[in-house]
Amino acid sequence: MAKQKEAHDFFYVGVRDPIDVRRSLLESARETIHFMKRYEKLQSVRTEKIQMLLKLDTEVKELRALMVKLRKMFPTAKMHTTLPIRKPQCVVCNDSFKTQALLVQHMKRHEPKKVDKKIKPEFIEPDENLSPAVVRPSKNKFANADELEDELASIEKKLEGLA
Amino acid sequence: MNDMPVFVKVEDYKDALDVMNMIRLKIEDAKKTLEKVHELKSEEETELELWHATIEEVERKIDFIDKTLSEPGAM
Numbered sequence: 713m714a715k716q717k718e719a720h721d722f723f724y725v726g727v728r729d730p731i732d733v734r735r736s737l738l739e740s741a742r743e744t745i746h747f748m749k750r751y752e753k754l755q756s757v758r759t760e761k762i763q764m765l766l767k768l769d770t771e772v773k774e775l776r777a778l779m780v781k782l783r784k785m786f787p788t789a790k791m792h793t794t795l796p797i798r799k800p801q802c803v804v805c806n807d808s809f810k811t812q813a814l815l816v817q818h819m820k821r822h823e824p825k826k827v828d829k830k831i832k833p834e835f836i837e838p839d840e841n842l843s844p845a846v847v848r849p850s851k852n853k854f855a856n857a858d859e860l861e862d863e864l865a866s867i868e869k870k871l872e873g874l875a
Numbered sequence: 876m877n878d879m880p881v882f883v884k885v886e887d888y889k890d891a892l893d894v895m896n897m898i899r900l901k902i903e904d905a906k907k908t909l910e911k912v913h914e915l916k917s918e919e920e921t922e923l924e925l926w927h928a929t930i931e932e933v934e935r936k937i938d939f940i941d942k943t944l945s946e947p948g949a950m
Binding site: 772 | 881883887891901905918919937943944947
């Protein structure tokens with residue numbers, strides 16, 4: 713009797729399209745779980761990329777060592793190859809100039825007259841890929857994956873019930 | 876001076892050829908690794924684009940729920 717009385721004291725708000733709301737809610741939860749699963753994949757791709765970069769670094773170091781070895785095999789003659797003198801050239805109109813100063817002076821002609829001050833400098837994202845924290849594998853990786861799978865299956869079941 | 880001939884000992888010459896061969900192989904390896912890094916990078920970018928699309932989709936759904944909840948139905 714007391715419970716019935718308490719129940720009468722509450723006010724309720726009706727929800728329009730309750731099935732659609734429920735479906736959207738479940739679909740959002742499902743998308744979020746997919747999102748978390750994809751995070752695992754992204755993490756493995758990043759780990760592999762870092763490993764490849766480390767491998768590349770080793771290969772370049774080996775290459776450098778081989779180049780040094782090769783250089784030592786050749787006689788140390790005082791010979792210098794004279795490279796052809798490259799005249800400074802305008803990248804816009806291909807005109808050649810005797811000195812760099814003349815080229816700089818010429819380049820002023822190609823500069824845009826008005827510079828828009830509103831343009832902000834381009835933001836360069838910091839490269840988080842090389843962070844050592846990314847390489848560290850999570851301890852509960854597989855446990856989390858199982859949990860996500862269970863949760864996803866439950867949501868799928870509920871969505872089927874709605875359809 | 877530039878036209879002067881250069882002589883290398885025969886044994887050094889053979890070694891130099893070996894080293895040259897090794898360098899060539901190492902360059903090939905490095906090129907392959909770099910290609911793999913590029914592949915992984917594009918894979919990573921694709922994943923991030925998918926994330927972006929998913930977030931937008933979820934946002935759309937949440938907007939719908941929010942709109943529905945803020946306009947209660949009549950009794």
